[in-house]
Amino acid sequence: MTPLLLALLFCSIVATASGACPEGWHQFAASCYAFIDAQPLVWTEAVRYCSTLHAKLVEIESSAEDNFLKNHARSLHKNETYWIGLTDALVEGKFIWQSTQDDAVFTDWAPPEPNDFKHDEDCTSLEFGYHYQWNDAQCSMHYDLICEKEKEIEGDLIG
DSSP states (O other): OOHHHHHHHHHHOEEEEEEEOOTTOEEETTEEEEEEEEEEEOHHHHHHHHHHTTOEEOOOOSHHHHHHHHHHHHHTTOOOOEEEEEEOSSSTTOOEETTTOOBOSSOOBOTTOOOOGGGOOOEEEEEGGGTTEEEEEOTTSOEEEEEEEEOEEEEEEEO
């Protein structure tokens, strides 16, 4: 193919893409979030439930994302605590995100958390009683959950 023909072919293909969240999910930046409150689950069940939605238990990476989640939780007026995807179950005191195994860089622990109360708190929640700041909790507690996944990209090729 000649360079001119390649250039014309390239210029004739226009890709349009827009991000969208599934119905019932809420968008912030490049992610979609589902606040699941139909049946409180233990942490491991919450991880599995999110995976059935092709999502992960939310991994909060910034203050802006944390504030979005807190504000949305408050707007629901349910006074619930929500699981997030942070755990120190592998190494006590080393909190990592469940899906990536990355260390938590941003955190929003409520004072005096994390405290590993009774040496039995390895999972993390947005705690209603702490104004949705983070709490290390027993993984066997039954809480609501927040799932996160990337926005779906819809693309159309015109050419």
